[in-house]
Amino acid sequence: MQGTIFDFKRFAVHDGPGIRTTVFLKGCPLRCLWCHNPESWKPEPESAEREIRLDDRLYREKEIIGRKVTVNDLMKELEKERLVMEESQGGVTFSGGEPLMQPRFLLEMLKACQENAFHTAVDTSGFALQEDLLRIMPFTSLFLFDLKMMDMRKHEQFTGADNQLILDNFRWLMQQGKPVRVRIPVVAGYTATRDNLTATLEFLTPYAENLEQVDLLPYHRIGMHKYDKLGICCEMPGESGKPDSQEMDEIYSLFNSNGHKVTIGG
Ligand code: SF4
Numbered sequence: 600m601q602g603t604i605f606d607f608k609r610f611a612v613h614d615g616p617g618i619r620t621t622v623f624l625k626g627c628p629l630r631c632l633w634c635h636n637p638e639s640w641k642p643e644p645e646s647a648e649r650e651i652r653l654d655d656r657l658y659r660e661k662e663i664i665g666r667k668v669t670v671n672d673l674m675k676e677l678e679k680e681r682l683v684m685e686e687s688q689g690g691v692t693f694s695g696g697e698p699l700m701q702p703r704f705l706l707e708m709l710k711a712c713q714e715n716a717f718h719t720a721v722d723t724s725g726f727a728l729q730e731d732l733l734r735i736m737p738f739t740s741l742f743l744f745d746l747k748m749m750d751m752r753k754h755e756q757f758t759g760a761d762n763q764l765i766l767d768n769f770r771w772l773m774q775q776g777k778p779v780r781v782r783i784p785v786v787a788g789y790t791a792t793r794d795n796l797t798a799t800l801e802f803l804t805p806y807a808e809n810l811e812q813v814d815l816l817p818y819h820r821i822g823m824h825k826y827d828k829l830g831i832c833c834e835m836p837g838e839s840g841k842p843d844s845q846e847m848d849e850i851y852s853l854f855n856s857n858g859h860k861v862t863i864g865g
Contacts, residue, residue: 617689
């Protein structure tokens with residue numbers, strides 16, 4: 600069984616408990632305005648151009664983003680990280696893109712991880728088929744579920760799809776009794792408006808006791824250069840989209856005072 604990944608990150612500390620290895624699967628059905636991983640969007644490996652400056656000269660070099668991997672190959676790579684993952688009570692996180700864009704490969708990877716006693720987390724946008732979520736459920740130790748915007752039209756405007764499927768999947772997932780963490784990208788003027796935060800809190804109120812925690816992920820522009828490299832027009836919010844520390848503290852307090860365990864950064 601083969602899948603396509605675009606990154607393999609060792610020593611990840613923001614993608615679930617402990618020190619983790621995060622496998623980034625290629626392909627995403629959404630197009631969030633603030634996305635810092637546009638190389639995740641296309642499901643197949645793609646070519647990009649990178650610039651290298653040597654002795655004041657600019658060279659352009661083609662590179663391929665994404666690679667096909669087999670379950671066996673990836674398990675061998677993960678095995679090398681076992682010690683650090685076990686000692687830190689970490690594990691393996693499957694992220695993207697949207698990992699459920701490759702449901703069969705994800706399922707086989709999760710099964711192999713469970714057979715090899717790795718803790719597993721799936722970081723999902725929630726824009727996925729419920730039947731695929733159901734299939735991976737027995738092999739997933741923890742779900743990291745992104746909630747971006749509560750207003751259906753604004754969700755469509757800023758991510759390319761409305762949020763009905765996502766919210767339905769979230770409600771359904773919470774009924775299954777699996778550990779779930781919510782992840783909220785905090786983008787000033789977009790997700791971090793008073794209206795959206797209040798609506799998100801209201802939506803989460805019935806689940807406050809059962810949610811593991813809420814991770815607030817401050818917006819950054821680190822991925823901006825990737826758009827150029829890929830020849831995609833970058834519409835990421837400017838510097839004003841970055842929440843300052845006072846804003847983050849206020850949002851932290853808002854969720855915390857409503858009974859949620861909160862972290863900044865995951
Ligand atoms: S769901 Fe994640 S990877 Fe997909 S476009 Fe949005 S931010 Fe990017």
